[in-house]
Amino acid sequence: IAGITQAPTSQILAAGRRMTLRCTQDMRHNAMYWYRQDLGLGLRLIHYSNTAGTTGKGEVPDGYSVSRANTDDFPLTLASAVPSQTSVYFCASSEGGSSGANVLTFGAGSRLTVL
Amino acid sequence: GQNIDQPTEMTATEGAIVQINCTYQTSGFNGLFWYQQHAGEAPTFLSYNVLDGLEEKGRFSSFLSRSKGYSYLLLKELQMKDSASYLCAVMDSNYQLIWGAGTKLIIKP
Numbered sequence A: 001i002a003g004i005t006q007a008p009t010s011q012i013l014a015a016g017r018r019m020t021l022r023c024t025q026d027m028r029h030n031a032m033y034w035y036r037q038d039l040g041l042g043l044r045l046i047h048y049s050n051t052a053g054t055t056g057k058g059e060v061p062d063g064y065s066v067s068r069a070n071t072d073d074f075p076l077t078l079a080s081a082v083p084s085q086t087s088v089y090f091c092a093s094s095e096g097g098s099s100g101a102n103v104l105t106f107g108a109g110s111r112l113t114v115l
Numbered sequence B: 001g002q003n004i005d006q007p008t009e010m011t012a013t014e015g016a017i018v019q020i021n022c023t024y025q026t027s028g029f030n031g032l033f034w035y036q037q038h039a040g041e042a043p044t045f046l047s048y049n050v051l052d053g054l055e056e057k058g059r060f061s062s063f064l065s066r067s068k069g070y071s072y073l074l075l076k077e078l079q080m081k082d083s084a085s086y087l088c089a090v091m092d093s094n095y096q097l098i099w100g101a102g103t104k105l106i107i108k109p
Helices: none
Strands: A004-007 A010-013 A019-025 A031-037 A044-049 A064-066 A076-078 A087-094 A110-114 B003-005 B009-013 B018-025 B032-037 B044-049 B053-057 B060-065 B070-075 B084-091 B097-099 B103-108
Touching: A004 A087, A019 A031, A019 A087, A019 A110, A044 A064, B003 B084, B003 B097, B009 B018, B018 B032, B018 B084, B018 B103, B032 B060, B032 B070, B044 B053, B044 B060, B044 B070, B070 B084
Parallel strands: A010 A110, B009 B103
Antiparallel strands: A004 A019, A019 A076, A031 A044, A031 A087, A064 A076, A087 A110, B003 B018, B018 B070, B032 B044, B032 B084, B053 B060, B060 B070, B084 B097, B084 B103
């Protein structure tokens, strides 16, 4: 089934630890995104990639890094986790381009708790 | 600043009609999206409006007025499975999506 796979589904992490959330898509979409979703707030963009080899900062990039070595994979790394990074993280992809009809397909999410 | 406003929570009865409103103030406009998100699941695409007017898709319709910075999602013949959060998002002049906090819709039998 075509779509986006995220791992892990959930994780409890000690503050200060390094963590990588994995995201893989098989739709050959150009653009990929990482969002965090917190209660009472809209989805907030962390980082994005318009095409393989390029990345950009979103609304809340501090404390996170990404890479896009190929079309399919877009891992998100927390170098030194802090409790404020406790959230649900969604990876998404789209065909991209400068078109308003840029529909996102989301992964199932990764629930991260930092203690 | 950029802002998307939608009600936090709404309650409706099975079989009825409900309208979820969304108002926005953004730097430019390149379309408005509605997504549905069931509890504990990923958002899924419902509709896209870029021109004024009503777009109908089965039981769901979405309306846009660009001059008023306003949209609504209309759900007809409500079913229990429609209980979910509905997210409004606007694509700004830089083709970045600005998201509302979502409206939690509770359907009662």
